[in-house]
Amino acid sequence: MRVYAVVAAGGFRRHATYRMATMAGIFTNTVFGFIIAYTYTALWAERPDLGGYDTAQALTYVWLGQALLMTCSLMGGGFENELMERIRTGDIAIDLYRPADLQCWYLAGDLGRAAFNFLGRGVVPMTIGAFAFDLALPVSPWTWLAFLVSLALGVVVSFAVRFLVALAAFWLMDGAGVLQISFLTGLFFSGLLLPLNLFPGLLGEVARALPWSAFLQVPADVFLGERTGWDLVGALAFQAGWALVLLSTGRVLQSVATRRVVVQGG
Amino acid sequence: MVEGVRAYRLIAGMWIRSTMAYRASFAMTTLGNFLATVFDFVTIMLMFGHVDALGGYSLPETALLYGMAATAFGLADLLLGSLDRIGERVRDGTFDTLLVRPVPVLVQVAADRFALRRVGRIIQGLMVLGYALVVLDIDWTPLKVLLVPLAVVSGGAFFGAVYVGGSVVQFFAQDAAQVQNSFTYGGQTLLQYPPSVFARELVRGVTFVVPLAFVSWLPALYVLGREYPVALPEWVAFLSPLVAAGCGLLAGLAWRAGLRAYRSTGS
Numbered sequence: 001m002r003v004y005a006v007v008a009a010g011g012f013r014r015h016a017t018y019r020m021a022t023m024a025g026i027f028t029n030t031v032f033g034f035i036i037a038y039t040y041t042a043l044w045a046e047r048p049d050l051g052g053y054d055t056a057q058a059l060t061y062v063w064l065g066q067a068l069l070m071t072c073s074l075m076g077g078g079f080e081n082e083l084m085e086r087i088r089t090g091d092i093a094i095d096l097y098r099p100a101d102l103q104c105w106y107l108a109g110d111l112g113r114a115a116f117n118f119l120g121r122g123v124v125p126m127t128i129g130a131f132a133f134d135l136a137l138p139v140s141p142w143t144w145l146a147f148l149v150s151l152a153l154g155v156v157v158s159f160a161v162r163f164l165v166a167l168a169a170f171w172l173m174d175g176a177g178v179l180q181i182s183f184l185t186g187l188f189f190s191g192l193l194l195p196l197n198l199f200p201g202l203l204g205e206v207a208r209a210l211p212w213s214a215f216l217q218v219p220a221d222v223f224l225g226e227r228t229g230w231d232l233v234g235a236l237a238f239q240a241g242w243a244l245v246l247l248s249t250g251r252v253l254q255s256v257a258t259r260r261v262v263v264q265g266g
Numbered sequence: 267m268v269e270g271v272r273a274y275r276l277i278a279g280m281w282i283r284s285t286m287a288y289r290a291s292f293a294m295t296t297l298g299n300f301l302a303t304v305f306d307f308v309t310i311m312l313m314f315g316h317v318d319a320l321g322g323y324s325l326p327e328t329a330l331l332y333g334m335a336a337t338a339f340g341l342a343d344l345l346l347g348s349l350d351r352i353g354e355r356v357r358d359g360t361f362d363t364l365l366v367r368p369v370p371v372l373v374q375v376a377a378d379r380f381a382l383r384r385v386g387r388i389i390q391g392l393m394v395l396g397y398a399l400v401v402l403d404i405d406w407t408p409l410k411v412l413l414v415p416l417a418v419v420s421g422g423a424f425f426g427a428v429y430v431g432g433s434v435v436q437f438f439a440q441d442a443a444q445v446q447n448s449f450t451y452g453g454q455t456l457l458q459y460p461p462s463v464f465a466r467e468l469v470r471g472v473t474f475v476v477p478l479a480f481v482s483w484l485p486a487l488y489v490l491g492r493e494y495p496v497a498l499p500e501w502v503a504f505l506s507p508l509v510a511a512g513c514g515l516l517a518g519l520a521w522r523a524g525l526r527a528y529r530s531t532g533s
Contacts, residue, residue, distance in 0.1 A: 020439050020440070020441050020442050021441035021442065021443075023442070024441070024445045025444045027444065027445055028444045032448070032455070034468070035455050035456050035459075038459075039320070042320050042321045042462075042463040043316070043320060046318075176291055176294075176295055177295060180298035183302070184298060184301055184302055184305065194309050194313065198312060198315075198316065200315055
């Protein structure tokens, strides 16, 4: 267990090294936050209470999207490129004979990465957004706590999806296609472009049931106080359920894949 | 100049041939690029599923703004998109190898890893533009007919200048490629919505400070016969080529200064 804590701390520190990149990222998140916030203002001016949100909630959703973009890797990014490269080059063999489990190792690193991105690239744009716009921030400390739990679950589900994507490299020569599909589904089905409750009919129902909704839509609804009581329990169970299913699938796939590894001497 | 274009063609051609070695992968990533931009417009369509007008603009009117901005940005992204990797090259030291070759450095960086799949963005932009032009009931004059392609090409040149200017920043702040995205992707995102959506100060800023408005807002509003939120004479809509040329010149000068001041990180 201690080893994973060290790996997580390493993941945190590793991303904390890129100070200039973090500043640049904060700038970009803030710019996009402003642009999208204005378009949402126009949208909600036409239809107040669209999707069950008032204007303040809609604007909060915008800034949450920017804050969680990197935290929950909504558009991918993080360890999966590196893991794919290691699988392609055969360096994966080194990971496999470490006295630690492959999946847990990368999960720990990714949790560290997420923690840094939450503090580094989440809190600052959100604060700027709160100064510039009238946001609906939770009053009760319990809502904040529930949000943090939901956020952590979101990161785990996001990790589980990206781990599966990376493992695809064991079977594919070139992972660019899968990475791109993963990028697209994350972009659209996490609710980053538009809250999933604004998706019409069947598309909306499917989108809300898919694991990507656990990345942003569910934590955002918890933050906005849209999920309380048993509904909140249901929301967290939804996330935990997907985490469990996807992590177990990753586990099975990992053991199938590692049996395929042939280490060449040299 | 001619020499530079020839070099660009040769390097780009080489990369196209190398991508074509994996045809399935090329087809998939081109489709992916196309879809990524399609989702952009799908978002706008989903918004219009709930409202009839956004900031007083209908869906076809917004599509005109979107189509012009997306096509213009797509052109720059195809030709100069590789420039955003310059910080990486400075960091890992491979930038130095470009300096000793008898080909302009800018051409080498721009054509490096030329990605034909980026035409996906242009195709999507043109499709939305085509849809807007078919559906909209525009009172066409020869000047308006001329203005649309003129603005799109000038817009491409303007975004190109942004790419070059941004790459100069990366000489000095090597891992700040993200800032560039604010002006390129961010600029396109801004321009695909009507100007009336944004705060007056912001509109002024992107008209007079970072003249993004000349890419699509000003020309498109002239074509639509609508008033710009910031009072300006009508002929301003035709200034896009001049603005693009001016920005290009500035970016070129910045590039020269940046290259002269460049110090290798060593190995």
